[in-house]
Amino acid sequence: MWLLNSSIGKKLIMSISGLFLILFLLFHLTMNVAAVFSEEAYNVICSFLGSNWYAVAGTGVLAAGFLIHIGYSILLTLENRKARGNDRYAVNARPKNVEWASQNMFVLGLIVVCFIVLHFSQFWYHMMFAELIGHHEVELGGQAIGTTDGAAFIKYYFSNIVVVILYLVWYVALWFHLTHGFWSALQTIGWNNTIWLNRWKIIANIFATVIALGFAFVTIFFYLKSLC
Numbered sequence: 001m002w003l004l005n006s007s008i009g010k011k012l013i014m015s016i017s018g019l020f021l022i023l024f025l026l027f028h029l030t031m032n033v034a035a036v037f038s039e040e041a042y043n044v045i046c047s048f049l050g051s052n053w054y055a056v057a058g059t060g061v062l063a064a065g066f067l068i069h070i071g072y073s074i075l076l077t078l079e080n081r082k083a084r085g086n087d088r089y090a091v092n093a094r095p096k097n098v099e100w101a102s103q104n105m106f107v108l109g110l111i112v113v114c115f116i117v118l119h120f121s122q123f124w125y126h127m128m129f130a131e132l133i134g135h136h137e138v139e140l141g142g143q144a145i146g147t148t149d150g151a152a153f154i155k156y157y158f159s160n161i162v163v164v165i166l167y168l169v170w171y172v173a174l175w176f177h178l179t180h181g182f183w184s185a186l187q188t189i190g191w192n193n194t195i196w197l198n199r200w201k202i203i204a205n206i207f208a209t210v211i212a213l214g215f216a217f218v219t220i221f222f223y224l225k226s227l228c
């Protein structure tokens, strides 16, 4: 089947799964910005996204999206390396007009995934997973925190400057990954006339900046709040 076997089919799957993850990011950012305005409202959202069947099903679909996106990125990277053989070391200079991000998408994606593992161990593991195995509270830094008290987890982790810096590094990698990934996905699905491609590149830069700055805003806001 061409979708699974051809290079363009694999790129199409990567693009569609990437756009799906972008939609998740938009939702996740909106949800987290709510914490700045109302911790109570944020915790209502966290309870809704707890161990309820629909939230667990959503997590399953999201995990499938991540696995497909990562799996196909590995397949395509290996294929490209095989096709280029030893020549991949022959030219080191980057051709003009080729963005740095486009040449480093795999490494940027890898950095993003490493931070997602850290993020999961801090939030998802202590919240949804803890609930799924029957806990209603977990102990963090000597205090008991309810598994749906997302605001308390945010306050706990973002009061630590090392965690804050690590998260900011994560957002920078995410910014680079999104600036290229967004418009490249639209190009792959066929939105590739010159006028629209240039517009998508600008929209991708704006979108990536809003996402990265939005998450950074939440992170820094809670760090500063912890100092007061």
Ligand code: HEM
Pocket: 025, 028, 032, 046, 049, 050, 058, 059, 062, 112, 116, 119, 123, 124, 127, 128, 129, 150, 153, 154, 174, 215, 216, 218, 219
């Ligand atoms: C200010 C920054 C962020 C905060 C405060 C935050 C907060 C949270 C919280 C509280 C959860 C647990 C929800 C639950 O299990 O009920 C969660 C899960 C998650 N976060 Fe974040 N997050 C942030 C940034 C990010 C970023 C940048 C990404 C991706 C690049 C991300 C990806 C995820 C994923 C994939 C999940 C699992 C969702 C699920 O269980 O369906 N988060 N986050």
